[in-house]
Amino acid sequence: MSAHDKPSTWTGRLRRSALRALPPDRLLPENQPAYVSSWVYVFGVLTIASLVVVVGSGIVLVVFGPTWWHVSGIGHFVNSLHLWSAEAFFFFMAIHLWGKYFMAAWRGRRALTWMIGATCFLAAIATAFTGYLSQQNFDSQWIATQAKDGLNASGIGSVFNVLNSGQMLVWHVLLLPLVLILLVVVHILLVRLRGVVPPLPAQTKGVPEEENPGYPRNPDPAVEWKGAKRRYDLIKELVAAVGVIMLVTVVLGAIFSSPDERPATIARWANAEPADFLVTAVSELDGTSGTATYGPPYTRTAGAGQNVFDSFSPARLAGVRIPTDSAQVFVLRPLSIPAKSDPTLTAALAAYRSASTSQRRLWTGNYGKALAKVSFSAGAPVVASGNYGPVALMMRALLGQARSGGLDGALLSGGRFYQTDYTKPLLLLSDGAYLEGLAQRQNLLGDQWGMMNETGNYPGQAWLWLYTFWYQVPPFKTSENADAQIWAIMALLSLALICVPFLPVIRGLPRRLGVYRLIWRDYYRRVERSGG
Amino acid sequence: MKNAGIVAVASLLGGKPHYIHVGWFQISVANLVVIVLMIVVFVLAIVLPFPREREKR
Numbered sequence: 014m015s016a017h018d019k020p021s022t023w024t025g026r027l028r029r030s031a032l033r034a035l036p037p038d039r040l041l042p043e044n045q046p047a048y049v050s051s052w053v054y055v056f057g058v059l060t061i062a063s064l065v066v067v068v069g070s071g072i073v074l075v076v077f078g079p080t081w082w083h084v085s086g087i088g089h090f091v092n093s094l095h096l097w098s099a100e101a102f103f104f105f106m107a108i109h110l111w112g113k114y115f116m117a118a119w120r121g122r123r124a125l126t127w128m129i130g131a132t133c134f135l136a137a138i139a140t141a142f143t144g145y146l147s148q149q150n151f152d153s154q155w156i157a158t159q160a161k162d163g164l165n166a167s168g169i170g171s172v173f174n175v176l177n178s179g180q181m182l183v184w185h186v187l188l189l190p191l192v193l194i195l196l197v198v199v200h201i202l203l204v205r206l207r208g209v210v211p212p213l214p215a216q217t218k219g220v221p222e223e224e225n226p227g228y229p230r231n232p233d234p235a236v237e238w239k240g241a242k243r244r245y246d247l248i249k250e251l252v253a254a255v256g257v258i259m260l261v262t263v264v265l266g267a268i269f270s271s272p273d274e275r276p277a278t279i280a281r282w283a284n285a286e287p288a289d290f291l292v293t294a295v296s297e298l299d300g301t302s303g304t305a306t307y308g309p310p311y312t313r314t315a316g317a318g319q320n321v322f323d324s325f326s327p328a329r330l331a332g333v334r335i336p337t338d339s340a341q342v343f344v345l346r347p348l349s350i351p352a353k354s355d356p357t358l359t360a361a362l363a364a365y366r367s368a369s370t371s372q373r374r375l376w377t378g379n380y381g382k383a384l385a386k387v388s389f390s391a392g393a394p395v396v397a398s399g400n401y402g403p404v405a406l407m408m409r410a411l412l413g414q415a416r417s418g419g420l421d422g423a424l425l426s427g428g429r430f431y432q433t434d435y436t437k438p439l440l441l442l443s444d445g446a447y448l449e450g451l452a453q454r455q456n457l458l459g460d461q462w463g464m465m466n467e468t469g470n471y472p473g474q475a476w477l478w479l480y481t482f483w484y485q486v487p488p489f490k491t492s493e494n495a496d497a498q499i500w501a502i503m504a505l506l507s508l509a510l511i512c513v514p515f516l517p518v519i520r521g522l523p524r525r526l527g528v529y530r531l532i533w534r535d536y537y538r539r540v541e542r543s544g545g
Numbered sequence: 546m547k548n549a550g551i552v553a554v555a556s557l558l559g560g561k562p563h564y565i566h567v568g569w570f571q572i573s574v575a576n577l578v579v580i581v582l583m584i585v586v587f588v589l590a591i592v593l594p595f596p597r598e599r600e601k602r
Binding site for chain 2: 050051052053055056100104107108111112269270272455456461462465466467468469470471472473475485486528531532535
């Protein structure tokens with residue numbers, strides 16, 4: 014052997030290993046087997062082309078920052094390109110997946126290719142999900158407040174906190190795209206190295222007299238194809254696909270734009286529905302609100318936390334990771350800010366803090382009942398006279414603080430200069446009826462199959478149809494543990510999608526359904542001709 | 546007039562949501578269009594003939 018064949022340096026050895034593992038003529042062949050003769054084969058490259066446009070438009074959005082597209086016409090158009098290319102990505106990926114299933118494309122040591130492809134689909138759903146959460150508009154607020162229940166029920170809500178906009182943005186623009194692109198690259202490399210799966214055995218009548226070696230009747234999927242080939246320019250196909258997707262997304266973006274419903278704020282809530290705000294604030298103060306009784310990861314509430322089955326609760330196992338004392342966080346601490354310049358409020362807060370628990374409950378209970386007939390005079394709440402202690406004054410001050418926007422700021426402020434964690438304001442908003450009312454008008458509620466929907470008339474996350482389906486049927490429809498149970502079911506179904514090549518009934522269906530005969534009909538015709 | 550047409554289409558998507566509601570099932574018209582389009586595209590991809598090219602052994 015020559016010195017060239019046996020490199021003595023690490024660099025040379027790496028080069029030799031790389032060339033052995035990834036031979037260029039396999040990675041970028043100029044021909045494909047003759048059976049690659051169906052439009053079904055273009056959906057893979059259309060998916061990749063869509064991903065190219067998604068990443069390109071996403072990079073532009075990242076460069077100009079997360080708020081740019083809300084205030085700039087060009088930014089909004091780039092966001093529209095991002096939205097429509099993401100829709101195209103899922104559109105073509107789903108069809109690609111259907112096609113590969115009907116071809117039983119995992120045959121001949123291609124199970125890993127299928128498994129990584131299916132994982133790409135799941136990674137893409139996670140990437141798109143964090144994208145919706147990063148929009149910083151009403152849609153992202155509502156998705157975050159609803160999705161938190163599923164994630165908390167599965168025990169990962171504190172680590173993957175969907176209410177933390179900054180955290181979701183990093184997942185969306187860096188971590189998940191890296192994972193997704195890496196998976197796509199490995200998937201493509203495996204497709205190129207293993208080759209495109211050959212047709213299922215032809216079902217010919219009688220014993221064929223002769224066989225055309227170019228079109229074998231029963232091609233072995235595990236052996237490299239030696240039959241007829243056709244010219245196939247992969248790079249030209251990719252460039253053309255990127256051009257088509259660019260054109261389609263530009264046209265869709267220009268005509269239909271993209272949705273951007275303005276976000277709900279506590280100030281908007283307190284001005285639009287002050288009575289609902291006060292009822293919610295009192296429930297936070299007396300510890301009866303949704304957040305106050307939520308359980309892990311926010312509060313230590315006996316028995317709270319959804320169970321997957323029996324008393325198995327991933328939420329309780331994960332524990333209280335984002336401790337939230339609703340009275341302190343949503344009422345007392347924010348009020349301490351205006352109290353610095355308001356001696357009356359300072360005295361009211363001191364009186365409330367020094368009172369016994371039973372005394373506090375009496376005041377909040379009385380005031381809560383009185384709110385049923387609250388009216389407003391010059392913006393201030395007016396209730397029938399009663400024993401409210403300092404609560405009436407505190408609530409009046411809190412409403413004023415909320416209406417001015419001060420409560421939005423107070424809940425966002427965490428003692429740090431940069432603020433990206435919206436956990437507190439979103440928890441408070443989701444405890445009231447205002448946010449839900451806005452969502453209902455946009456058909457975003459759970460019983461409206463809202464998980465699939467987008468604000469306005471835009472297509473939403475249609476790929477979540479199965480996930481939202483479970484919430485519509487018994488026993489999940491009325492189950493207190495629906496989030497935990499449906500997450501468990503979807504985790505199992507996701508695993509099943511990845512493991513299709515190993516599932517006895519599912520992997521046999523493509524042969525029975527016979528769609529493959531249509532996909533490879535040209536090939537089977539040739540086989541029939543040569544066999545006749 | 547041309548711009549007015551484009552604005553009209555855009556406001557159609559941004560305006561009052563259109564939904565199909567049958568019993569417990571509900572779907573937005575936009576999502577339904579996308580799903581039907583996917584099925585149509587898949588069927589067309591199977592049915593339509595793929596351009597033939599010169600073959601070589």
